[in-house]
Amino acid sequence: xxxxxxxxxxxxxxxxxVRITCQGDSLRIYYVSWYQQKPGQxxxxxxxxxxxxxxxxxxxFSGSRSGNTASLTITGAQAEDxxxxxxxSRDSSGNHYVFxxxxxxxx
Amino acid sequence: QVQLQESGPGLVxxxxxxxxxxxxxxxxxxxxYWTWIRQPPGKGLEWIGHIxxxxxxxxxxSLRRRATISVDTSKNQFSLxxxxxxxxxxxxxxxxxxxxxxxxxxxxxWGQGILVTxx
Numbered sequence: 001x002x003x004x005x006x007x008x009x010x011x012x013x014x015x016x017x018v019r020i021t022c023q024g025d026s027l028r029i030y031y032v033s034w035y036q037q038k039p040g041q042x043x044x045x046x047x048x049x050x051x052x053x054x055x056x057x058x059x060x061f062s063g064s065r066s067g068n069t070a071s072l073t074i075t076g077a078q079a080e081d082x083x084x085x086x087x088x089s090r091d092s093s094g095n096h097y098v099f100x101x102x103x104x105x106x107x
Numbered sequence: 108q109v110q111l112q113e114s115g116p117g118l119v120x121x122x123x124x125x126x127x128x129x130x131x132x133x134x135x136x137x138x139x140y141w142t143w144i145r146q147p148p149g150k151g152l153e154w155i156g157h158i159x160x161x162x163x164x165x166x167x168x169s170l171r172r173r174a175t176i177s178v179d180t181s182k183n184q185f186s187l188x189x190x191x192x193x194x195x196x197x198x199x200x201x202x203x204x205x206x207x208x209x210x211x212x213x214x215x216x217w218g219q220g221i222l223v224t225x226x
Contacts, residue, residue, distance in 0.1 A: 033213040035152070042201055042220055043152065048213030086152050089211065096167055097212060099144075099152040 004100035011106040012077045020072045022087035032070040032089040082107045109134040111218035125189040129202030140205030141185040145198040192225045
């Protein structure tokens with residue numbers, strides 16, 4: 001099992017807001033990066049650090065952290081946001097990296 | 108625009124060594140953390156390990172004894188070798204560029220992935 005726990009699936013109505021969470025002890029110290037993956041494609045970085053978006057990522061994607069939980073929020077979800085989302089951070093030792101178990105978002 | 112491209116055999120026999128290369132174009136390989144990630148069919152992502160711009164490697168504890176990542180700066184390539192493979196190593200293997208933002212990494216460029224079947 002992953003050291004970073006995510007809900008397996010969430011659904012959101014078109015135009016509404018959805019929050020995807022990632023829990024792990026290491027998140028009390030380290031930030032996560034978030035990845036969007038559509039079927040048959042490589043993942044795409046959508047958020048890294050405190051709340052940074054790479055160039056080209058819409059501003060409806062935002063990140064936050066509280067305690068041992070990191071969140072990715074999609075405000076005004078679009079049909080094209082339907083995908084799997086993975087968090088990634090350091091493991092509990094702080095020496096290696098680990099992905100969360102992934103969340104399937106249905107719009 | 109940075110691009111990464113995996114290459115290597117798509118079929119490996121059990122107990123043999125899986126060998127993949129990743130060619131980086133549009134940017135120098137002399138910086139960043141060059142990373143291998145895999146994804147078994149229908150499952151989630153697994154970080155395998157990376158090699159830094161200074162040649163320091165870091166591997167997943169579960170794969171440390173079998174994985175070796177190396178870099179050839181003259182070819183702008185980095186490589187993965189995974190020994191003693193079994194069917195559980197069947198996966199899509201991605202190479203990616205790790206960008207350091209302080210204490211963390213973000214994988215900002217990815218290859219398209221290559222399916223390797225162990226059979």
